[in-house]
Amino acid sequence: xxxxxxxxxxxxxxxxxxxxxxxxATLRIxxxxxxxxxxxxxxxxxxxxxxxxxxxxxxGKNMVESTMMSNNRKEQGGYMMIEETKRFSYPRLKQLITKxxxxxxxxxxxxxxxxxxxxxxxxxYQKPKPIPVVENLSTINECKEExxxxxxxxxxxxxxxxxxxxxxxxxxxxxxxxxxxxxxxxTWLCAVYSPxxxxxxxxxxxxxxxxxxxxIKENAIKK
Numbered sequence: 595x596x597x598x599x600x601x602x603x604x605x606x607x608x609x610x611x612x613x614x615x616x617x618x619a620t621l622r623i624x625x626x627x628x629x630x631x632x633x634x635x636x637x638x639x640x641x642x643x644x645x646x647x648x649x650x651x652x653x654g655k656n657m658v659e660s661t662m663m664s665n666n667r668k669e670q671g672g673y674m675m676i677e678e679t680k681r682f683s684y685p686r687l688k689q690l691i692t693k694x695x696x697x698x699x700x701x702x703x704x705x706x707x708x709x710x711x712x713x714x715x716x717x718x719y720q721k722p723k724p725i726p727v728v729e730n731l732s733t734i735n736e737c738k739e740e741x742x743x744x745x746x747x748x749x750x751x752x753x754x755x756x757x758x759x760x761x762x763x764x765x766x767x768x769x770x771x772x773x774x775x776x777x778x779x780x781t782w783l784c785a786v787y788s789p790x791x792x793x794x795x796x797x798x799x800x801x802x803x804x805x806x807x808x809x810i811k812e813n814a815i816k817k
Contacts, residue, residue: 595607595609595695595698596695597623597625597691597694597695600624601626602684603626603627603684603687604624604626604627605624605625605626605687606622606623606624606625607622607623607698608620608621608622608623608651608653609621609622609623609698609702611650611706612702612703615650615668615669616650616668616669617652618650618651618652618659618660618669619652620650620651620653621648621649621651621702621705622650622651622653622658622660623646623648623701624645624646624647624649625644625645625646625676625687625690625691625694626644626645626647627643627644627645627682628640628642628643628644628645628675630642630643641678642678642679642680643675643676643677643679644675644676644679644686644687644690645673645674645675645676646673646674646675646676646694647671647672647673647674648671648672648673648705648710649671650668650669654815656817657751657815657816657817658816658817659815659816668705668706668708670732672710674710674713674714676690676714676717677690693717693718694717697716700716701713701716704716732770732771732772732775733770733771733772734770734771735767735768735769735770737764737766737767738766738767739766740765740766740783741765741766742765743763743765743785743798743800746763746764746785747764747765747767748763748816748817749761749762749763749764749816750762750764750811750814750815750816750817751814751815751816752813752814759788759789760786760787760788760813760814761786761787761788761814762785762786762787762805762810762814763784763787763800764782764783764784765782765783765784765785765802766782767782767783768780768782768783774807778808779806780806780808781804781805781806781807782804782805782807782810783802783803783804783805784802784804784805784810785800785802786800786801786802786803786805787799787800
């Protein structure tokens with residue numbers, strides 16, 4: 595099994611899980627070069643370097659379904675820094691990936707058994723200081739700053755049996771995933787595309803407003 599080059603500084607692979615994690619049958623794994631910097635949500639400085647991430651998901655045609663709102667850490671996914679460095683090196687990234695690819699079956703097993711912290715030791719990656727096992731993303735609102743309709747955080751597409759010609763482009767989220775899961779009235783700021791807006795909202799073809807999260811998730815899938 596080989597990881598696929600998504601961008602020059604990012605490789606990924608989708609592994610079929612031996613058993614479901616929640617409702618998810620696939621484990622998406624990425625190794626990427628991360629620029630780091632200030633995390634304005636946690637107040638911490640994120641290091642720059644090569645990062646490994648895990649996302650349990652279901653992969654379909656032109657869409658990936660995943661969640662960060664579960665109480666199950668494995669189901670949320672997360673990431674860990676595997677090597678800090680100030681400059682990106684494509685040959686070094688390829689070295690890390692080659693070593694990683696030789697242990698894919700074991701890594702999948704470790705994730706399923708919640709032994710994530712043992713992965714770096716298994717691979718023998720060099721790290722200058724101890725790294726947290728996996729950062730819990732569910733308490734961080736990474737979609738706090740409002741974006742323009744041309745650069746949405748997410749795109750949700752109407753399911754075949756419900757609103758098939760509608761799209762919700764998420765421009766802002768008002769709460770962290772953890773707080774949002776507790777609030778049945780949670781909303782997202784969206785640019786909404788529909789047959790109505792295409793006719794009545796020219797030339798843009800969309801209407802911007804707050805939409806109930808539950809309504810989007812009941813009628814659409816994430817692209």
